[in-house]
Amino acid sequence: MASAAELRALTRLHVREMAARLRAGHFTARELAEAHLALAHAQDRALNAWASFDDERALAAAEAADLRLAGAHAAASAGEKVAPAGLPPLLGIPVALKDLVVTRGRPSTAGSRILEGFVGPYDAHIAERLDEAGAVVLGKTNMDEFAMGSSTEHSAWGPTSNPWDLDRVPGGSSGGSAAAVAAFHAPVAIGTDTGGSIRQPASLTGTVGLRPTYGRVSRYGIVAFASSLDQVGPFGRDVRDAAALLQAVAGHDERDATSAPLPVPDYPAELPDPDDEAAALLRGVRLGLPREYFVKGMEPGVEAAVRSAVRALESAGAEIVDVSLPHTDYGLATYYIIAPAEASANLARYDGIRYGHAVRDGDVLANYLATRGSGFGAEAKRRIMLGTYALSAGYYDAYYVKALKVRTLIKGDFDRAFAGADGQPPVDALVAPTSPTVAFPLGARLADPVAMYLSDACTLPVNVAGLCGLSVPCGLSEGLPVGLQFIGRAFDEGRLFRLGRAYEAITATADWRRLEPTDLPKLDDPATPTPAERTARLVRR
Amino acid sequence: MTSAAATPMSARYETVIGIEIHVQLKTASKMFCRCPTDIEGAPPNSRTCPICLGLPGTLPVANRRAVELVLETGMALEAEIVPVTRWDRKNYFYPDLPKGYQISQYELPLTRNGRLAFETSEGPVTVGIRRAHLEEDTARLVHAADPGGRRVSLVDFNRSGMPLMEIVTEPDLRTPEQARRYAEELRLLLRAIGASDAEMEQGQMRVEANVSIRPVGEAAFGTRAEVKNMNSFRSVERAIAYEVERQERVLDAGEPLVQETRGWDDDRGVTYTMRIKEGSDDYRYFPEPDLPPLRADPAWLEEIRGRLPELPAARRGRYTAGLGLSPYDARVIVADAGATALFEETLAAAGGLGLAGVTPKLVANWVSGEYLRLAKQATGEEVELAESAGAAARVRPEELARLIGLVADGSLSGTSAKQVFERHFTAGEPVEAIVTDLGLTQISDRDALAAAVEDVIAANAAAVADYRAGRQQALGFLVGQVMRATRGRANAALVAELLRGGLDDGGTTG
Known part of the structure; x- marks a missing residue:
């Protein structure tokens, strides 16, 4: 068993540092996996970031990675031209998967x-892609049921806490992945983003999260929430780590008819390590600042952090122009028609007949009612009902068809901003807040679904328009992380990564950059309340 | 109770029939996954994968071949091909539907506004085709008892995700016979294209009839019943005839009809209530977000159009107008794929062998007569259109051509030829070998026949007297006697000539 200091040291590294040291033989992939698993297990009671661990398979994958490393070393020392540098970048690197990624022989509950x-x-x-890359999957992370939520409190397996303040939510729905990366349980993690479910938790946990363009990453094997909005994307503790993970999973897959048959750029290669080189990427860049994204209800501390970040970008050479995305206000309503409508169909397959939870209560109808009635949580039921209603005869045109039309208008807003219109010059990307607030207390929005939905006001237009968005940390408000969002044209993830990397470079020396999450739980502390217990205490108060 | 076909239609009511036909398409893999389609007789749930089981995380990918077969069918039905089509989800819960929705086409079917012409005993009819679209089949429920004797329902997902084409007519049909002939003609067309084998008994072609009646002269449609479970063409005709009578009885009794789904009980010859429709079902159709819209590229459409084979109606036209076949022969041959192939190939073989006497009409007689008679015998009496493709494979076209040639040039009598053909049909030996083996070569040698002719004249004094008294039919009797004596091998024309010569000479018996 490694010492606490050793654990700490190994788990603080970035992906590229882990990769270099694995190749240099400083430690083995098995040691790296053990260190992460030990930390994750030891904080699991306090954080509840994981839905299931997969120690056995993780260690087997780590040992396989060690064999490949040893083989490459042997070949290199024998003078063959198989340098350790030729190995896949994620070889031996621990990764966490959101609990809606289906894997053979392992549970996937989607929080339900x-x-x-x-x-x-x-x-x-x-x-499959991560397997080929030699990545070491540690297990699956907690999430809002079927990715429906912005706090990870709608999980059948209890809420997840935020490592910056255990009494607060990590955001959601990919809150488990965000918390796991923030708490150093894994350097990178997979999430999904249907309305902000990667970017908002990234913002609330001080991590980097990218929602790729619809079609960039295959959805095959991802438990569906809203098929026209779902996308798989990476979390990391910096932009380069997130880019490395996207690189490993992006690209066309013929099993997903909506996956784009486009080449994938070499994202990490476009991201310079030296800060001065990275900062130079901002020169000549024109960024649009959408005025509608500074929404009512935005916390002053958040707005201040975002505006300060925008000023920093400007000082570093970026041109900032005001833009208007006039249909932003309709984003939430549009999203809450389309997403539940698709979800109402996507969740119809859970009928207890072939797999999962099943309650037998008489005839077919009685079995359906008993199984679905006890199997789904309140939020899933709410959205199934919303969607069923919106698709019903007599309402379909008024709701669903109308929402599709507004979706076109919202997309048009972005198109005009990127192309330049109404006297505005074209912009390379948009810069905006990710979440209007910092992490909120556990239980605070559970009783008010609309307040919860408003958490995603600045992220979901990107999903509705099928674009990409990146959230990077840009400081603290009341001691809690604030996220800055870059929004790009379709399939322009590379530019977002470069902007995010440049922003990291120009803020490299900021005080807040040196802070670790402020409420990392003690290891194996049986006295620590679980997030569920914290919620109960907070709600009672 | 009168037989269905002969049921007289009421003079007071007009029957209105629309037909919906689901056809299992002949593709190698299922509609949205790569599972094989060889489900007939396969062990339950052995032709499944995560996709057609509807497991979490799976996604559909459309089968290009299935799309092409619907487009080909649409073109054959002279239908409009929709330039951009899309998929829709039809939502309902049932244990045979693993995703809780069926991927189908609702607003934009692949093809629409077509038509199909066909023959009936009352003349030609053309029915409008409203649409032909693609969808996936459901699983199959099996109701059984468990070892403890409790009733259980089991699901076999082999059929889940099989490609289905749904073809819907306008309510243009007016008689049960028209409905049957439409279905038969459609099957011919589907088989000609290779879109489906359309075996009704195997569920590859499922016919549902929307039947209503209205007072003659009334424009509004009556209350319709949807009739299902008809698994032969004959039952389509019988079920609709029964349903029309039933509706007349209800209206004549002054009672209202209810909109319902009725099943056909073939044994009892009645339809029965399966489900009463209360209002319209709400399937909450919406565009399938997992599949992008399908754009029909003009070059692709041209390629598909170029592949279209000769269609049944055109073939019948060519046989009658071009080859001089009777309408009956043309209809009977074109109605059967095996007969069509045998006819075409025998003609070609005759050309290749240089058998000028083997005319299309002669070949058609053999194919529509002897061949189909034997094929029907081989496959059982109940088949409606001889399922003779297998039988056709045993008959070698060049052998049939030779056989017809032997008859045409007088080397073989018609009676003998039938004997030879039957043996070839059963055993597959070459015609020449059978002829030699049976010693059937026709006797056309005058000297060889002279003795037999003399014997017959000598032994049948009464007939000879009749003939001499001017009764020509007596000659036929005498020819028959010579044929009998030669076991059918004699050249009948030559025998008649020799008999006439002997009798008119005054003969040796004088």
Whole structure:
């Protein structure tokens, strides 16, 4: 068993540092995996960031990575031209998967009791890709049920806490992945973003999160929430780590008819390590600042941090122009028609007949009612009802068809901003807040769904328009992380990474950059309350 | 109770029939996954994968071949091909539907506004085709008892995700016979294209009829019943005829009809209530977000159009107008794929062998007569259109051509030829070998026949007297006697000539 100091040291490294040291033989992939698993297990009671661990398979994958490393070393020392540098970048690197990525022989519950006991008979596309890359999957992370939520409190397996303040939420729905990366359980993690479910938790946990363009990453093997909005994306503790993870999973997959048959750029290669080189990427860049994104209800501390970040970008050579995205206000309403409508169909397959949770209560209808009634949580039921209503005869045109039309208008807003219109010059990307608030207390928005939905006001237009968005940390407000969002044209993830990397470079010496999450739980402390217990205490108060 | 076909239609009511037909398409893999389609007789749930089981995280990918087969069918039905089509989800819960929705096409079917012409006993009819679209099939429920004797329902997902084409007519049909002939003609067309084998008994072609009646002269449609479970063409005709009568009885009794789904009970010859429709079902159709819209590229469409084979109607036209076949022969041959192939190939073989006497009409007689008679015998009496493709494979076209040639040049009598053909049909030996083996070569040698002719004249004094008294039919009797004596091998024309010569000479018996 490694000492606490050793654990700490190994888990603080970035992906590129881990990769270099694995190749240099400073430690083995097995040691790296053990260090991360030990930390994750030891903080699991306090954080509840994980839905399931997969120690056995993680260690086997780590040992396989060690063999490849040893083989490459042997070949290199024998004078063959197989340098350790030729190995895949994620070889031996620990990764966390959101609990909706289906993997063969392992549970995937999507945070829902209705998938309790479901063991996947196949691997998701991204799981295959990570396997090929030699990545070490540690397990699956907690999430809002079927990715429906912005706090990870709508999980059948209890809420997840934020490592910056254990009494607060990590955001959601990919809150488990965000908390795991923030708490150093894994350097990178996979999330999904249907309305902000990567960027908002990234913002609330001080991590980097990218929602790729619709079609960039295959959805094959991802438990569906809203098929026209779902995208898989990376979390990391810096932009280069997130870029390395996206690199490993992006690209066309013929099993997903909506996956784009486009080449994938070499994202990490476009991101300079030296800060001065990275900062220079901002020269000549024109960024649009959408005025509608400074929404009512935005916390002053958040607005201040974002505006200060924008000023920093400007001082570093970026041109900032005001832009208007006039249909932004309709984003939330549009999203809450389309997403529940698709979800109402996507969740119809959970009927207790073939897998997962099942209650037998008589005839077919009685079985459906009992199974679905007890298997779905309140938020999933709410959205199924919303969607069913919106698609019903007599309402379809008024709701669903109308929402599709507004979706076109919202997309048009972005098109005009990127192309330049109404006297505005074209912009390379947009810069905006990610979340209007910092992490909120556990239980604070559970009773008010609309307040919860407003958490995503600045992120969901990107999903509605099918674009990409990156959230990077830009400081603290009341001691809690604030996220800065870059929004790009379709398939312009590379530019977002370069902007994010440049922003990291120009703020490299900021005080807040040196801070670790301020409420990292003590290891193996049986006295630490669980997030569920914290919620109960907070709600009672 | 009168037989269905002969049921007289009421003079007071007009029957209105629209037909919906689901056809299992002949593709190698299922509609949205790569599972094989060889489900007939396969063990339950052996042709499944995560996609057609509807497991979490799976996504559909459309089968290009299935799309092409619907486009080909649409073109054959002279339908409009929709330039951009899309998929829709049809939502409902049932244990045979693993995703809780069926991927189908609702607003923009691949093809629409077509038509199909066909023959009936009352003349030609053309029915409008409203649409032909693609969708996926459901799983199959099996109701059984467990070892403890409790009733259980089991699901076999082999059928889940099989490609289905749904073809919907306008309510243009007016008689049960028209409905049957439409279905038969459609099957011919589907088979000609290779879109489906359309075996009704195997569920590859499922016919549903929307039947209503209205007082003659009334423009508004009556209350319709949807009739299902008809698994032969004959039952389509019988079920609709029964349903029309039933509706007339209800209206004549002054009672209202209810909109319902009725099943056909073939044994009892009645339809029965399956489900009463209360209002319209709400399937909450919406565009399938997992599949992008399908754009029909003009070059692709041209390629598909170029592949279209000769269609049944055109073939019948060519056979009658071009080859001089009777309408009956043309219809019977074109109605059967095996017969069509045998006819075409025998003609070609005759050309290749230089058998000028083997005319299309002669070949058609053999194919529509002897061949189909034997094929029907081989496959059982109940088949409606001889399922003779297998039988056709046993008959070698060049052998049939030779056989017809032997008859045409007088080397073989018609009676013998039938004997030879039957043996070839059963055993597959070459015609020449059978002829030699049976010693059937026709006797056309005058000297060889003279003795037999003399014997017959000598032994049948009464007939000879009749003939001499001017009764020509007596000659036929005498020819028959010579044929009998030669076991059918004699050249009948030559025998008649020799008999006439002998009798008119005054004969040796004088």
